Each structure stands twice: as structure tokens, then as C-alpha cells.
Amino acid sequence: MRLLLVEDDARIAADISAVLTGAGYTVEIAADGENAWFLGDTEDYDLIVLDLGLPGMDGMSVLKRWRGNGRHMPVLVLTARGSWAERVEGIDAGADDYLPKPFQFEELLARARALIRRSVGHGAATIAVGPLSIDTRAMRVSVNGVPQALTPLEYRLVSYLGHHRDRIVPPTELQEHLYGDDFSRDANALEALVARLRKKLGAVAIGTRRGFGYYMGENAP
Amino acid sequence: MRLLLVEDDARIAADISAVLTGAGYTVEIAADGENAWFLGDTEDYDLIVLDLGLPGMDGMSVLKRWRGNGRHMPVLVLTARGSWAERVEGIDAGADDYLPKPFQFEELLARARALIRRSVGHGAATIAVGPLSIDTRAMRVSVNGVPQALTPLEYRLVSYLGHHRDRIVPPTELQEHLYGDDFSRDANALEALVARLRKKLGAVAIGTRRGFGYYMGENAP
DNA sequence: ATGAAGCTGACAATTCGCTGACAGACACTG
DNA sequence: CAGTGTCTGTCAGCGAATTGTCAGCTTCAT
Numbered sequence: 001m002r003l004l005l006v007e008d009d010a011r012i013a014a015d016i017s018a019v020l021t022g023a024g025y026t027v028e029i030a031a032d033g034e035n036a037w038f039l040g041d042t043e044d045y046d047l048i049v050l051d052l053g054l055p056g057m058d059g060m061s062v063l064k065r066w067r068g069n070g071r072h073m074p075v076l077v078l079t080a081r082g083s084w085a086e087r088v089e090g091i092d093a094g095a096d097d098y099l100p101k102p103f104q105f106e107e108l109l110a111r112a113r114a115l116i117r118r119s120v121g122h123g124a125a126t127i128a129v130g131p132l133s134i135d136t137r138a139m140r141v142s143v144n145g146v147p148q149a150l151t152p153l154e155y156r157l158v159s160y161l162g163h164h165r166d167r168i169v170p171p172t173e174l175q176e177h178l179y180g181d182d183f184s185r186d187a188n189a190l191e192a193l194v195a196r197l198r199k200k201l202g203a204v205a206i207g208t209r210r211g212f213g214y215y216m217g218e219n220a221p
Numbered sequence: 222m223r224l225l226l227v228e229d230d231a232r233i234a235a236d237i238s239a240v241l242t243g244a245g246y247t248v249e250i251a252a253d254g255e256n257a258w259f260l261g262d263t264e265d266y267d268l269i270v271l272d273l274g275l276p277g278m279d280g281m282s283v284l285k286r287w288r289g290n291g292r293h294m295p296v297l298v299l300t301a302r303g304s305w306a307e308r309v310e311g312i313d314a315g316a317d318d319y320l321p322k323p324f325q326f327e328e329l330l331a332r333a334r335a336l337i338r339r340s341v342g343h344g345a346a347t348i349a350v351g352p353l354s355i356d357t358r359a360m361r362v363s364v365n366g367v368p369q370a371l372t373p374l375e376y377r378l379v380s381y382l383g384h385h386r387d388r389i390v391p392p393t394e395l396q397e398h399l400y401g402d403d404f405s406r407d408a409n410a411l412e413a414l415v416a417r418l419r420k421k422l423g424a425v426a427i428g429t430r431r432g433f434g435y436y437m438g439e440n441a442p
Numbered sequence: 443a444t445g446a447a448g449c450t451g452a453c454a455a456t457t458c459g460c461t462g463a464c465a466g467a468c469a470c471t472g
Numbered sequence: 473c474a475g476t477g478t479c480t481g482t483c484a485g486c487g488a489a490t491t492g493t494c495a496g497c498t499t500c501a502t
Binding site for chain 1: 323434
């Protein structure tokens, strides 16, 4: 899962980023409105955490411009405490959820999970695909009810494919979501990762559509 | 189920009460500390929802006096957000759970249900995980019945993991709960703490899922 | 048939978590 | 006030798990 964190205070940004990274997300940071707008408009994120009150372009304007351009990724807005007017304005601007500052990191994670789930159309904390079940809260994957020992990277891949079940996911998209900005990796790293996963979960767990990408779930040609 | 709601703001009290009543609970309201203490000490409730910052006797003192008198009904404390010191003090005073304000009513209900379930399940005060038993009231941990001398920080870690048994707790979450917003500590501090604990409680007490976090209880693999 | 795309096993580099030693902060005691 | 002991953060080094890379192989589409 790839997140964009828009926050101008470097220290706060580092803290939040650490928490999100610890929860298994790939986090990129934008420190001002211009940059945030550009990244949000051109890149593909699973969630954007947007702090209002930025230098440069105002956070609310950034959000409005994204929505105006038809970008509809989930956006979680961090607001000042008790600012009701801001909330209302934000709802109109197209925010998906709010978190008044200061907040518990745990709550940020819970809301992030909820938003990501909702955005891809699943209501439950556990996603079931064929013989697999993915518990996004315990970060555990079971095959026919038997829990599997997955490494963090493996889990992130399964989780992403599970959230986008029945859809072909191009390798480039997967690389972006797994590795973020870091382009240093060989394309083969992903293939090796898939191979290791299939060995653990069974060959049927992840399908390949040659020339297009990988998928989980039903996707017969 | 009979609940006591301790809240001085009449409007907020009415709102919360309506929600709880709607969920099928019988709700009584105490608007100040003296009254709350009297009711909690003489009546029998399945759960007490306690807002701190009351007129008259302070909420924390009320809680301490209840516990001092041997009353051990579950208490859910509503705290100001981000007040780490308050939380720690509350743990010591004997609170069973926390909810930072403002909160979603849905979450209040969920936590209330969990607390009530837990309290009827096994006497509330002790959590048993494998060879460990954690007496949350006496703040004492035993291994196979043998009491262990734990330092305050060690106890807080065990207690937190015990309350979240069978769940992977990411290191960032633990750091937040142990150290509050102060992220200046080296990540290694937590690891050192875990190492010391394992030396006291036995290596099996706390498990590690590399790349994910720590856990107590069943969580293989 | 043939080249491209994808798979796989082996190996190496890197990261992560554990541990023992040490030091500063603090409280308690004589 | 000095001395002592406890608690906890920091450091450095070790071992192991994780992950990237490479080379050769298989499969597929045209």
C-alpha cells in the first residue's frame, strides 16, 4: 500500500511516517501544497493523509483541485481540534474522513485501514479470496484456515492483490506500491517475490496474465 | 446491563446516555465526583463510563477510591486527547480501558461491549496468557504462580501486550504507549526492554514476528 | 521456430532483532 | 553529603531472516 503524507513540519512528518511505515505502508512525503498537488495528481496512491495549513498552496485548495480533476483516491484530513467550520468545508471539498489533532497514532492507523478497505469496496477486516483469507488487522494470511508465516514484503504483496481481487494488476503498479520511489530494484525482484509466495501459498493463489500482470481471484480469459 | 455514566456536561451526558440506552443498556448519570463515588461504591454496575475533569472530586481520585475499597467493576475512562501522563496515571489507578475525546459513539459501544464481556468472562482482574498471569489490580505478574519483580516500564509493556493478546503489536504502537509522543528514544530501547523481560519471564512469554511486531499468546507462525 | 516474458534455485548483501556492557539519572540510606 | 543500588537508554557487535541479483530454464504468442 502506497501512501502520500502531506505535512509541512518535518519532525511531525517523520513521526507519522515512521508509524505508517511500521504498519506496512510505503510512505512518501510532500512538504508543501504545490508538491502535494503535483504528486497527488500524477501518482497513484492508496491513501493520502493531508494536513491543512500548508505553506504555498492551502491544503483545502489542493484537495479541491484534485477532486476537480476527477482524482478520487481516499483522503484523510488532519484538522485542528474542534474546528467545525473547517470540517464542513472539507466535506464539501471531498475529504473522506477527519482526524482532529492531536491524535493517537493507533487511531490514525485504524482510520487508514478503514478508508483503504472502503475505497476498494470491502467492508470487513478480513478478505477471503479462494482458499486464502487475509486478516488485515492481525496482518496474517491463512490457506484453508492454516495460518502462514509470511515476511513483511510478502504480506504487502498479498494484501495489495487481495484488496484488488479479480483485477489484473500490472507489475509496474505493484512495484510502485511495494517500493515507492525507489527504482533501484531489478524488475526480477518482483518475480522472485511472487515465486516465493506461490511456494508458500500454493501455485493457484496468484495468477499471471502474461503481458498484463498478476491477479488474485477469478479472472478467466 | 446497568451502566453508570459520570459526566458533568449535561448536554454531552444526554447524548451519550441516549446512545447507550439505544443499545439496550440501563443508564444512570452522575454529574459530579462526590455523587459518582457514592453511587459507584454502593450500587452494582456492569460498567462505569468515567469522564475525567469533574467538579467536586476529581475523576481520577474517584477511581482510586473505588479501587481502594476493593470495587473492581470495569471502568472505561474518557480522557482528553494526547494526554499521555493522564493515561499512565489512569492505568495505575485501575482503569480498564481508555477512549480519547472526541470519539465516535460506535467506538464507545464497541469498547463497552468488550469490557463487559471481559468482566463476565473471567473475573476481570487477572489476564492469563500461557504460563503468565497478570493481575491488573495488584499490578503483579506471575510465571507458573511465582510472582516476579518487574519494573514499572516492564509491567506496562507486559500489561499492554496482555490486553492485546493474540494480536501482533507493531513496535511503533508500543513506543507510543510506553513513551508517549516522545520519539527521541532509540528504537533499540524497546528491544532492550523486551530482552530484559524475556530474561525474567522466560523466552516464550513474548513472541516476535520479524518485520511486524511483538505478541503474547497464540500467534504461530 | 523463435524471441520475449516469466519462473526458479542459488547465492550474496542487507536489514533486523538480540544481547551484554556501560553510563547517566534518580531515589534511598547512613 | 557521599555512597549505593536500581532503572533505563545507548552503543557495538553478532547471528539470522529477509530480500535483491544473477544465470539458466520454461512457457507462451506469433
